[in-house]
Amino acid sequence: MAERVSGDDTIFAPASGFGRAGICVIRISGSQTRAALEAIAGEVPAARVMRLRVLRDPLDDAALDQALVVFFPGPASFTGEDVAEFHIHGGLAVRQAVLAALSQITGCRPAEAGEFTRRAFLNGRMDLSEVEGLADLIDAETEFQRRQALRQLEGGLGDEAERWREEAIACQALLEAALDFADEGDIAENIESEAFGVALVLRNQIEAQLRNARRGERLREGFHVVLAGPPNAGKSTLLNALARRDVAIVSPIAGTTRDVIEVRCDLDGLPVTIVDTAGLREAGDLIEEEGMARARGQMAQADLVLWLDPADDPAPLPDDLGPHLHVVTKVDRVVAPVERGDIAIAAPSGEGMDALLARLREAAESLFGEGDALITRERHRIALIEACEALRRGCEQRETELFAEDMRLAARAIGRISGRVDVEDVLDHLFSSFCIGK
Numbered sequence: 001m002a003e004r005v006s007g008d009d010t011i012f013a014p015a016s017g018f019g020r021a022g023i024c025v026i027r028i029s030g031s032q033t034r035a036a037l038e039a040i041a042g043e044v045p046a047a048r049v050m051r052l053r054v055l056r057d058p059l060d061d062a063a064l065d066q067a068l069v070v071f072f073p074g075p076a077s078f079t080g081e082d083v084a085e086f087h088i089h090g091g092l093a094v095r096q097a098v099l100a101a102l103s104q105i106t107g108c109r110p111a112e113a114g115e116f117t118r119r120a121f122l123n124g125r126m127d128l129s130e131v132e133g134l135a136d137l138i139d140a141e142t143e144f145q146r147r148q149a150l151r152q153l154e155g156g157l158g159d160e161a162e163r164w165r166e167e168a169i170a171c172q173a174l175l176e177a178a179l180d181f182a183d184e185g186d187i188a189e190n191i192e193s194e195a196f197g198v199a200l201v202l203r204n205q206i207e208a209q210l211r212n213a214r215r216g217e218r219l220r221e222g223f224h225v226v227l228a229g230p231p232n233a234g235k236s237t238l239l240n241a242l243a244r245r246d247v248a249i250v251s252p253i254a255g256t257t258r259d260v261i262e263v264r265c266d267l268d269g270l271p272v273t274i275v276d277t278a279g280l281r282e283a284g285d286l287i288e289e290e291g292m293a294r295a296r297g298q299m300a301q302a303d304l305v306l307w308l309d310p311a312d313d314p315a316p317l318p319d320d321l322g323p324h325l326h327v328v329t330k331v332d333r334v335v336a337p338v339e340r341g342d343i344a345i346a347a348p349s350g351e352g353m354d355a356l357l358a359r360l361r362e363a364a365e366s367l368f369g370e371g372d373a374l375i376t377r378e379r380h381r382i383a384l385i386e387a388c389e390a391l392r393r394g395c396e397q398r399e400t401e402l403f404a405e406d407m408r409l410a411a412r413a414i415g416r417i418s419g420r421v422d423v424e425d426v427l428d429h430l431f432s433s434f435c436i437g438k
């Protein structure tokens with residue numbers, strides 16, 4: 001990532017999506033925000049009140065657009081700095097003209113991806129877990145993802161982690177007090193056993209959340225369903241039916257699909273990624289071999305494999321299949337009722353599709369489970385596992401000093417969640433995942 005020119009720069013960028021639209025919001029943040037408002041909108045409007053203004057080119061005073069203008073003085077703004085928004089007409093030429101006008105203001109430059117949010121973090125307006133919640137909210141594709149992201153943006157994880165961190169610090173303080181009273185045996189012992197109790201309760205609370213961790217992470221990423229089976233089993237036909245669009249090539253030629261094709265679907269709010277793969281068989285050219293290797297790789301990582309087994313040409317289930325549903329396809333091609341498998345479908349006519357969807361939903365729900373997970377990223381999980389380890393080790397120490405040191409380490413590990421410690425490595429990665437203007 002490029003070095004930032006200077007922390008004092010005033011940055012600007014369109015905050016709404018690209019392309020032609022009714023309105024485009026251009027956001028400005030930094031010490032030159034007032035200057036930019038005066039130069040382009042003619043005045044600095046009262047705080048947090050929208051005003052209709054003609055925007056003008058600061059060089060020749062030519063009108064650029066009619067816009068709604070709003071000013072958020074720092075520190076009570078999104079970034080903590082002076083912030084303004086121009087709600088201009090969303091045409092490409094209008095946007096270009098206003099951005100060009102902003103470039104002419106001394107100290108103003110276009111923002112990098114995530115730079116507004118980075119400033120909000122650095123100015124203490126959001127903690128790291130809230131920044132992640134914001135990133136997830138912008139990326140949320142389904143209702144469940146939206147809810148989880150919003151909870152995190154509102155501090156669901158950050159507040160809890162802060163409470164845990166304070167408990168660990170309180171425990172460390174108790175142990176240090178016990179050291180001070182080391183000469184008076186009873187007092188020291190009582191304090192130490194109180195610390196022991198605090199550490200134990202804390203560890204139980206964190207472990208309870210860790211049990212939900214995979215669920216939170218999987219909800220962010222989506223439930224992974226892999227379609228597998230012999231060539232011509234109807235995998236691509238089923239993918240197209242589930243995606244409700246023509247994503248993959250379907251043909252009567254065995255070995256049509258070679259690459260892995262992924263489609264993200266919304267199953268009543270649950271995010272599901274459906275993966276189509278190359279048909280598995282003995283023979284094949286080099287490309288087909290590679291396709292089958294990829295198919296096997298996908299099957300190994302799947303949350304659920306749908307093994308497709310054509311009614312008119314039975315394909316036995318592989319031995320080492322993990323969680324799966326045995327789906328008999330092309331049931332319209334046989335006269336006798338199908339006696340094998342978990343479910344029977346004919347995707348082109350829609351037969352059995354409602355039942356298949358219900359089974360998929362059941363499987364996804366049992367993975368995602370009930371209730372709300374706080375932990376949504378591997379980063380959180382690793383920090384909390386480390387904290388639990390320090391809490392456990394501390395309780396087993398014979399020396400009070402070592403017990404206290406482990407509590408300090410536990411607090412430090414928990415502190416990584418909100419970005420109080422060791423954040424630099426996370427920051428660049430996280431902010432670069434944002435769009436420009438956020």
Ligand SMILES: Nc1nc2c(ncn2[C@@H]2O[C@H](COP(=O)(O)OP(=O)(O)OP(=O)(O)O)[C@@H](O)[C@H]2O)c(=O)[nH]1
Nearest residue numbers: 231232233234235236237251255256257279330346
């Ligand atoms: N009659 C009938 N034909 C089907 C059904 N499902 C798929 N087909 C046909 O079966 C053929 C193979 O379907 P595909 O979806 O390409 O099969 P595939 O499993 O993706 O095949 P590969 O990509 O080659 O591994 C196509 O001609 C489909 O139209 C079905 O339920 N009934």
Ligand SMILES: [K+]
Nearest residue numbers: 232251253256
């Ligand atoms: K085919």
Ligand SMILES: [Mg+2]
Nearest residue numbers: 235236256257
């Ligand atoms: Mg196919």
